Amino acid sequence: MLHPYFAHSVLALAAVVFFAGAARAAESPSYNFAPVNQYSPQVSASFWNPIIEYVSKKSGVRLNLKLGRTSADAMSYVLAREADFAFTNRLFCPGRAGLGWTVFGRRNTSPVRAQIVVPADSPIHRIEELAGTPVAFPGPEATIAYKVAYAELLRHKMPVDVVFAGNADAVFTQLFAGRVRAAGASSQLAQHYAGRERKAFRVLWTSPPFTDLALMASPRVPAAEARAVARAFFDMNRDPEGARILAEATTLVHSDTPFAFVPATGADYASYRAFCATAPLDVR
Structure with missing residues (x-):
């Protein structure tokens, strides 16, 4: 049989564990x-x-x-x-x-628009000039910057080497470093990047608006x-x-x-x- 002191301690500890568990259960989920x-x-x-x-x-x-x-x-x-x-x-x-x-x-x-862009000083002025060249996009899930922009190239039967850079900033970094000739972009993100990095784009094509x-x-x-x-x-x-x-x-x-x-x-x-x-x- 437990000594009364130890029995009291065990009960007190059990109460602490119970109420701590109840408190956690009562917390709102995240x-x-x-x-x-x-x-x-x-x-x-x-x-x-x-x-x-x-x-x-x-x-x-x-x-x-x-x-x-x-x-x-x-x-x-x-x-x-x-x-x-x-x-x-x-x-x-x-x-x-x-x-x-x-x-x-x-x-x-x-509203945002899909765009195909090049640096403002690029010798490229038409999307037809992109045939066979590397073009960067954020990734295969990018609805505006990849899917809508690339769909336009497919409609023109314009074969390009697709380069997935991961996100819009990485796309523009590759573009201005000369590693790709053009980029698929969201008009909104191109404007944000131009403001942050003091870069200028030439827009070769723009889509209808999207929310x-x-x-x-x-x-x-x-x-x-x-x-x-x-x-x-x-x-x-x-x-x-x-x-x-x-x-x-x-x-x-x-x-x-x-x-x-x-x-x-x-x-x-x-x-x-x-x-x-x-x-x-x-x-x-």
Whole structure:
């Protein structure tokens, strides 16, 4: 039989373990937020970390930034069910639309366009001059900068050597270093890069407009928590702390439009579904 002192100690320890376990069980779950890596990993982390910390604090929903090294990594997290929120434009084509993710917002930026670009001082003036040359793209998952841009080359029966650089900044670095002759780009990211690095592009081709990337929630996220996260994003520009973070993000990437987040729905992304319906099979 245990001495009363030891029996009391055992019961006290059991109570501590029980209540600690109960406290952990009562904690709100955390959710992974996976944005497409549009810039270098360093710039992307500096852009998103303050925003995600703010949204977590204001919403009461814990978000963890899950940032990949390449632009394709965010999609791999979604498909592996390792992400609960995303900032992406890669869930609108058949096969992925059925995953059940819901659009709830976007940035307040102008529509983006796919472009095929060269340095401003390049001797190349027409896309027909790119036949047989190396052309850089962020990666096979880049909807605007690769799929839409490369589809145009396919429609022109323009064979090029495709080079995947990982993200838009890496694409432009290769372009201005002379390792590729041209690049597939998002008009938005080309403008940001030109402002940050003081570079100038010549645009050989531009697509019709597409809505900027979508803030999306997985069907696994409870509706109340998804709404709280959405409200925190939408209220950022109306709160002094949030407005400061958005201003710093705008300055960081040299956007010509001050960033804010606004509501959106799947209807805003009809242009992506239209592209998927008519694009060459190689890039759907």
